[in-house]
Amino acid sequence: MTVLLTCLLTLIWVPLLVYVNKKTKGEHLFQWMKKHMNKSFTNVVIFLIIAYLIIMKIATLREAITWINIIFLQRTPLIILVLLFGFTCCLLAATSIRTISIVNVFLLFFIVLLGFFVSFTNFQFKDYSLLQPVLENGYFPVIKRNFF
Template identity: 95%
Template sequence: MNKSDSISVFQLILLSMTFIGLKTHVMLISPLIKTAGRDAWITVLLTCLLTLIWVPLLVYVNKKTKGEHLFQWMKKHVNKSFTNVVIFLTIVYLTLMEIVTLRETITWINIIFLQRTPLIILVLLFGFTCCLLAATSIRTISIVNVFLLFFIVILGFFVSFTNFQFKDYSLLQPVLENGYFPVIKRSFF
């Protein structure tokens, strides 16, 4: 990767914020609430603690591979057939995740904002935009993300402050009403 196509740590953090926000709001909140109920917020805290264990593991692997791309390192140190299988499975996983995210996002947009817009129009519009950005560079994606994230944050604060008067935090109690199992199950699965 040449220097003109690299991004800063700050840009990577902004990309992560967008990905995590999209993933949680679009795909995770409903199943989380269905499984863990009113204790879903405890599940989020437990998962954050588990992430504190995961991050040092990633740093350790990065130091052991001396910052080399993981797939290149695997090709040098592990069986090439196994490496190719891991690469193939990673591509399949990311493709499936992209399809599900696109489907869920389009469905959400269609229900919330654009009820009368045909789904095929939304799919073509979003699909074309994503393909166009993917065909450019990570730097272009990062620049577009900065503008997109700005509006996401502004609208998020607007929705939060507008709905503040209707929030009833007493509904969060009793804590662990159904025991520990639903919280632990949702944290790991």
């Protein structure tokens, strides 16, 4: 259900991005803001965006490290995992998008391979009776369960 909702929101978001890109004539957004808006307002917006991205980075790294520590590496100290993953992410962020793409191709290959392995080894334990129609009783029980 959330995937369908996200697709609908994307249909609204993408034309908005295209509109902004046409209005700024492809210029970098921060440069455009500095030219056309108050400098202090532009600096506040840039600061808020950077702060948001840093908070997102910290939350994502924390969740990934917690998940890895619980599932795979129970005896590995958290500081080692944080340093290893943090250094790898910073190193990749300092390189070009091409390097990030190449690394992602290799990671995707192994993720798909391990995904098939997990799928086939757990095949005997799957209970297909748990798959039910999502909106069998209408949309209200879904909304009630998730929001109230």
